Amino acid sequence: MTTxxxxxxxxxxxxxxxxxxxxxxxxxxxxxxASMDEIAELVGVSKPMLYEYFHSKEGLLLACIxxxxxxxxxxxxxxxxxxxxxxxxxxxxLLAFFVFIRERREAWSLxxxxxxxxxxxxxxxxEQTRRQQTDLIVAVMSEYFDDELRAxxxxxxxxxxxxxxxxxxxxxxxxxxxxxxxxxxxxxWSGLSRRAR
Amino acid sequence: MTTxxxxxxxxxxxxxxxxxxxxxxxxxxxxxxASMDEIAELVGVSKPMLYEYFHSKEGLLLACIxxxxxxxxxxxxxxxxxxxxxxxxxxxxLLAFFVFIRERREAWSLxxxxxxxxxxxxxxxxEQTRRQQTDLIVAVMSEYFDDELRAxxxxxxxxxxxxxxxxxxxxxxxxxxxxxxxxxxxxxWSGLSRRAR
DNA sequence: AAGTCCATCCTACTTCGAGTAGGTTACTGG
DNA sequence: CCAGTAACCTACTCGAAGTAGGATGGACTT
Numbered sequence: 001m002t003t004x005x006x007x008x009x010x011x012x013x014x015x016x017x018x019x020x021x022x023x024x025x026x027x028x029x030x031x032x033x034a035s036m037d038e039i040a041e042l043v044g045v046s047k048p049m050l051y052e053y054f055h056s057k058e059g060l061l062l063a064c065i066x067x068x069x070x071x072x073x074x075x076x077x078x079x080x081x082x083x084x085x086x087x088x089x090x091x092x093x094l095l096a097f098f099v100f101i102r103e104r105r106e107a108w109s110l111x112x113x114x115x116x117x118x119x120x121x122x123x124x125x126x127e128q129t130r131r132q133q134t135d136l137i138v139a140v141m142s143e144y145f146d147d148e149l150r151a152x153x154x155x156x157x158x159x160x161x162x163x164x165x166x167x168x169x170x171x172x173x174x175x176x177x178x179x180x181x182x183x184x185x186x187x188x189w190s191g192l193s194r195r196a197r
Numbered sequence: 198m199t200t201x202x203x204x205x206x207x208x209x210x211x212x213x214x215x216x217x218x219x220x221x222x223x224x225x226x227x228x229x230x231a232s233m234d235e236i237a238e239l240v241g242v243s244k245p246m247l248y249e250y251f252h253s254k255e256g257l258l259l260a261c262i263x264x265x266x267x268x269x270x271x272x273x274x275x276x277x278x279x280x281x282x283x284x285x286x287x288x289x290x291l292l293a294f295f296v297f298i299r300e301r302r303e304a305w306s307l308x309x310x311x312x313x314x315x316x317x318x319x320x321x322x323x324e325q326t327r328r329q330q331t332d333l334i335v336a337v338m339s340e341y342f343d344d345e346l347r348a349x350x351x352x353x354x355x356x357x358x359x360x361x362x363x364x365x366x367x368x369x370x371x372x373x374x375x376x377x378x379x380x381x382x383x384x385x386w387s388g389l390s391r392r393a394r
Numbered sequence: 395a396a397g398t399c400c401a402t403c404c405t406a407c408t409t410c411g412a413g414t415a416g417g418t419t420a421c422t423g424g
Numbered sequence: 425c426c427a428g429t430a431a432c433c434t435a436c437t438c439g440a441a442g443t444a445g446g447a448t449g450g451a452c453t454t
Contacts, residue, residue, distance in 0.1 A: 119229075
């Protein structure tokens with residue numbers, strides 16, 4: 001698969017291989033059921049190497065999550081570059097998000113696992129990676145809010161809402177990213193007042 | 198503590214004791230770091246009893262989660278009984294939710310752990326317990342939506358948004374349940390359009 | 395009052411996986 | 425060709441999930 005014979009490989013590349021395999025295994029088996037032995041074997045390396053490079057199972061998951069978050073952030077940020085207004089930026093960002101979770105299944109599945117680290121030493125790190133996402137939204141939201149605290153709260157609100165909506169979408173393959181964006185944008189922009197009888 | 202000497206106790210009550218202790222231990226240590234041995238010891242019983250009654254560690258967590266979800270559902274449902282409109286019901290439900298997570302720390306902390314079961318056989322059960330929450334919201338939302346799918350999506354949207362907002366609130370003890378409700382209700386009801394320049 | 399039956403409960407394992415100690419070999423630069 | 429180091433390994437320990445198989449309190453019968 002990888003290369004024919006077990007050869008020596010520089011650290012940077014091994015790390016990439018390890019993360020790639022780990023991402024797959026964590027996604028397939030779930031964090032708890034995944035074993036470091038299995039990951040090591042699939043990489044074609046012995047277990048202590050994993051510990052050498054990531055010091056713990058949590059550390060390995062964290063590395064995977066970091067990468068996936070970075071990819072997500074990259075995708076959503078790129079999407080907003082040509083936006084003509086805050087509303088437009090929001091819509092584009094949402095669409096990019098829903099496209100991402102549809103196309104990059106493993107990455108998204110991994111991000112859903114981050115809650116498995118609650119209560120562990122890695123929890124702070126996780127919050128840090130989430131910040132990447134909320135900061136992006138805060139930047140857009142501050143267009144609408146003078147109150148700093150309220151802007152932050154609203155950003156969390158949006159992120160949580162969309163994550164949950166994304167999970168819901170997985171049960172309905174017919175719901176396109178465009179539809180999801182529409183649902184979300186309609187709620188965020190117009191609110192419920194417009195629908196009141 | 199419980200009663201002086203290790204006496205025989207009927208199953209129903211033992212289960213209650215076990216869940217009570219487990220809730221505390223899972224919350225304090227986190228799911229992964231909690232040990233069945235420790236829980237058994239704190240209950241004052243041997244480990245096989247836990248397995249007799251809950252068959253696995255996951256099963257025990259699931260039982261705890263079910264109970265906490267039931268309490269949350271009860272609290273939010275009760276809150277909406279005297280509502281004069283859907284808008285009012287929504288606001289009351291939100292307030293009850295934010296009060297709940299402030300007052301019943303362990304229960305809420307436990308619910309945050311449910312993601313730890315993603316990818317395990319218990320995942321379906323978990324989705325089931327979430328339904329209790331979303332169904333309640335769907336009932337309120339259907340006031341606003343003709344489209345059934347959209348109503349469900351919006352309910353998920355609301356639940357996700359509020360859960361995330363609740364997690365955020367934990368970092369700011371000064372943010373009262375009333376403020377959180379206001380933040381959420383403002384977004385949900387008025388939307389962002391009202392704030393556009 | 396003694397015997398039967400079962401729900402409650404226990405001790406003493408097995409198994410499996412996270413994490414580690416300590417050594418070995420390939421490549422790299424002089 | 426000889427360091428020296430970066431990549432790598434075998435062979436463990438240790439702790440926690442889960443189990444086998446048996447013991448015992450006590451309720452109910454006769």
